Amino acid sequence: MPLNPIVHTVGVAAMRPRWCFLASIILAAGGVSHWPAVAADPTAVAAITAAADAFVKDFNAGKAEAVAAHFVPQGELIDEAGRVYQGQQELQDLFRQYFDRFPGATLELSIDSVRPLGDSLAIQEGTRRLTSKEGAQARVRHITVIAKVDGQWRIASTRELKDEPPPAPGDRLAPLAWLVGDWTSEGPDLAVQISYRWDEDGNFLIGQFRSFRNGTPVLKSSQRIGWDPRTGQIRSWLFDADGGFAEGTWTLVGDAWVIKSEAVLPEGLVGSATLTLTPKNKNQFLMRGTERIVGDSREDDFELTITRAPPKVRTVPAGGAAAPAAEKAAPVVPASPDPALPRPAAPRR
Incomplete structure (x- = not known):
């Protein structure tokens, strides 16, 4: 099933925001190669990377309970419409609905920035792309707060944002x-x-x-x-x-x-x-x-x-065909083509 219907599917409320949320969870869990910015010591980097790998593995395997366990006990997600889903049980139900309806979806992550707030807290911003079995894709931005609890990096809060392309x-x-x-x-x-x-x-x-x-x-x-x-x-x-x-x-x-x-x-x-x-x-x-x-x-x-300037006018000679369009004479202007920068008074040769 293409991913676009997620936005409009009736019966699974807020499916697209929920789907987006799943991806941001993964981002929050590790952030792939960008995550070392959160902690400087190799032990922390290894732990964050392992958490990210485990999250991706659990998500791609469709394990709702395991995915929800990557959150802190009262972790939350806020979808694009402002709806809040809080607690591991509610999140587990959310993931299960998604996996049942869209089995086999895969995730790709891209991290734009990670801002450490001490040794056990960080804010991450980035995008994620989900691809369905049929090849349809969806993309969303996220802002996620991650926390180190009992030695493990887990998601405390994540918010999904519309990922609209930048203006041309x-x-x-x-x-x-x-x-x-x-x-x-x-x-x-x-x-x-x-x-x-x-x-x-x-x-x-x-x-x-x-x-x-x-x-x-x-x-x-x-x-x-x-x-x-x-x-x-x-x-x-x-x-x-x-x-x-x-x-x-x-x-x-x-x-x-x-x-x-x-x-x-x-x-x-x-x-x-x-x-x-x-x-x-x-x-x-x-x-x-x-x-x-x-x-x-x-x-x-x-x-x-x-x-x-007035529009071009066309004249029709008496008893003849229309003559070519003629433009009215231009009024006079006391300025050069770039009026901010004056030019010599004499005509150029």
Whole structure:
């Protein structure tokens, strides 16, 4: 029988949590190769390893009484729904129900951490995987307290947690999904078109920036926004067509995104700035640049309202077929593709 029905089986209440619990018991009993962290002396390590081996052997043999004996007399398990099963007799009944319904299930263990709390107590966290005779598998996380009683390591308490997969990198960027689309802003002489799209795998946001001065192209840039698992932050990398580049870290403060940016301009100058993006509604956001430094010079702060670009329009000549789609002229923007880091006023050649 596949293991998934354990979650929904009627008549054996909380079967999946109970099943998960059995695995965490094993983890608590020994923890396999990670358990030596609980005790430093070889005698304790050997005892813990032996207890783990015995537990696995008893579990795989379907011996409910022997498995329950690996708990302290008032040992407990708390399943994913918060139900508490306490005492060796209640645990023995629990294991027996499981073994009767799912004979031949096997267990694999993985320990993430063991934290000793003195010589006779430890907290263990990890995951376990159970496989049925038919090959179906289930996985659960656990936090288990183990205690040394009368010279034996036994389970005092274990709690099962849902083992949901970690968010994908793209999931971490969901709070920035509002950026997706085409944007423009207005200024006296410089026009900038901004476009954000998801990459084909959905793990990065790709930004494209084009600047025009009086209709003449000035600068083109591309940006990639992604999740940095090492620092636990959203980061961005911007590359200008002329060789300049910038890197930023994104932090959500209230309803605004604060971006700390550092850049290297093509002429070798180093710059830094703070850029704040504050959504006003689904079609506008406020962009504010502060703490702008290029080389040894401090630049003025700025504040812009960025507006979502109108959709492309199609025109139909009188008596003719529809003409190709034409995009409305971009408004003017008083900023470079990376507004946090200013660019020279003259057009680039």
